Amino acid sequence: MTLIPGNKGRASLRLAVLGGLFAGVVNGLLGTGAGTVFFFVAQRIYRDDPGIGAKDCFACAMAAVFPVSLLSLFTYPSVNAGSDLLPALLIPAALGGLLGAFLSDRIGQKTLKKIFAAVVVFGGAYMIAGS
Amino acid sequence: MDLFDIPAAFLIGALTGTGVGGGGLFVLYLTLLRGAEQLRAQWLNLVLFAAVSVSAVPYHLARRKVSPKLLFILVALAVPGTFAGAAIRGAIPAGAVRKIFGGAMLLTGAHVLFGRDKAAFETAENKKT
Numbered sequence: 001m002t003l004i005p006g007n008k009g010r011a012s013l014r015l016a017v018l019g020g021l022f023a024g025v026v027n028g029l030l031g032t033g034a035g036t037v038f039f040f041v042a043q044r045i046y047r048d049d050p051g052i053g054a055k056d057c058f059a060c061a062m063a064a065v066f067p068v069s070l071l072s073l074f075t076y077p078s079v080n081a082g083s084d085l086l087p088a089l090l091i092p093a094a095l096g097g098l099l100g101a102f103l104s105d106r107i108g109q110k111t112l113k114k115i116f117a118a119v120v121v122f123g124g125a126y127m128i129a130g131s
Numbered sequence: 132m133d134l135f136d137i138p139a140a141f142l143i144g145a146l147t148g149t150g151v152g153g154g155g156l157f158v159l160y161l162t163l164l165r166g167a168e169q170l171r172a173q174w175l176n177l178v179l180f181a182a183v184s185v186s187a188v189p190y191h192l193a194r195r196k197v198s199p200k201l202l203f204i205l206v207a208l209a210v211p212g213t214f215a216g217a218a219i220r221g222a223i224p225a226g227a228v229r230k231i232f233g234g235a236m237l238l239t240g241a242h243v244l245f246g247r248d249k250a251a252f253e254t255a256e257n258k259k260t
Contacts, residue, residue: 019208021209022212023212026216032158045201054150064205069181092141093141093144093157093182100145104150107149113243120236123159124235128230
């Protein structure tokens with residue numbers, strides 16, 4: 001597998017560079033979102049490559065977002081890190097992530113995606129409308 | 132701590148691990164249901180997302196085709212981008228960050244609902260695992 005299949009190397013490299021920069025800005029600003037940008041970039045780059053599927057693009061996005069999230073953590077010096085919520089959430093989140101990765105090969109994700117989309121649309125609208 | 136925190140973290144972690152989405156859900160849960168401040172919720176979201184990644188990434192990398200070169204380019208360019216984003220965050224009020232976050236969630240949800248991805252997870256070409 002090459003980074004850029006065919007003769008679209010330069011355009012794909014440009015997309016990767018711009019996408020990487022943009023993902024960093026989004027993650028640095030909002031504390032999330034880099035994975036979505038990385039996934040979009042990988043999809044665009046490999047859209048004509050039948051050997052690369054959505055799950056490969058997702059794996060790429062998730063692997064890339066891990067170091068970016070760790071870096072982003074250090075840009076929050078003013079936030080009180082001693083959260084009482086953190087210990088309660090950390091282990092269940094990690095176990096859920098492992099289960100999700102395991103289930104990703106075994107369940108249809110169409111319905112889950114629609115539920116996820118509905119939740120974030122509702123939540124986003126609430127955040128914009130709220131004070 | 133609320134007893135509901137544990138199943139919520141587990142479910143959101145599982146959604147994130149499947150690839151459906153989820154990073155932003157931690158922030159939505161913490162701000163809308165737990166009353167956390169926006170920036171504090173974002174910080175917690177980053178910690179939790181890192182925890183999910185630690186458990187899910189090895190599984191995915193062992194089974195998928197990932198270009199190390201693409202990975203390197205994305206991460207390398209995201210580093211200066213992260214500092215730029217943090218600088219923007221520091222220069223604007225937290226309320227504005229919350230509204231931008233809400234807008235980003237709306238766009239993400241709309242894209243998932245109405246976007247036409249070539250790489251839908253259910254297509255035959257992606258049945259390979």
